[in-house]
Amino acid sequence: MSTRKSPLARQKDEHGSKEKLVDRVLGVLGSIAKQEGDKDELKAKLLAASNKKLLRLFEVGSEIKEKFGSVEKLAEATAKGLGRAKDAPYVSKLKTLTPARLLDLFRTAEKRNRAA
Secondary structure (H helix, E strand, O other): OOOOOOHHHHHHHHHOOHHHHHHHHHHHHHHHOOOOOOHHHHHHHHHHOOHHHHHHHHHHHHHHHHHOOOHHHHHHHHHHHOOOOOOHHHHHHHHOOOHHHHHHHHHHHHHHHHHO
């Protein structure tokens, strides 16, 4: 029997309600990235998103905020890990990636560097 909880159960245990989780996701995303567009519109989109996606966004945003502070610093650390820190167009391209994809790319570069 699996001991893993469903996304709905995790969301209720960790955050109480979906609205509270969405507010926390908005807070984390607002502190790590520049937001373009209406905050109410973004909140409506997030309320329609699945619990699994919201939990993933919260985890990624929290990790970026804790380790790097912002997406820009994460992009610079990723470029450094890939050996392309001086390539300004590449760093600016990394900044346009989604935070989750950028974090995954950083983890991959980190693993490669540890293995070498």
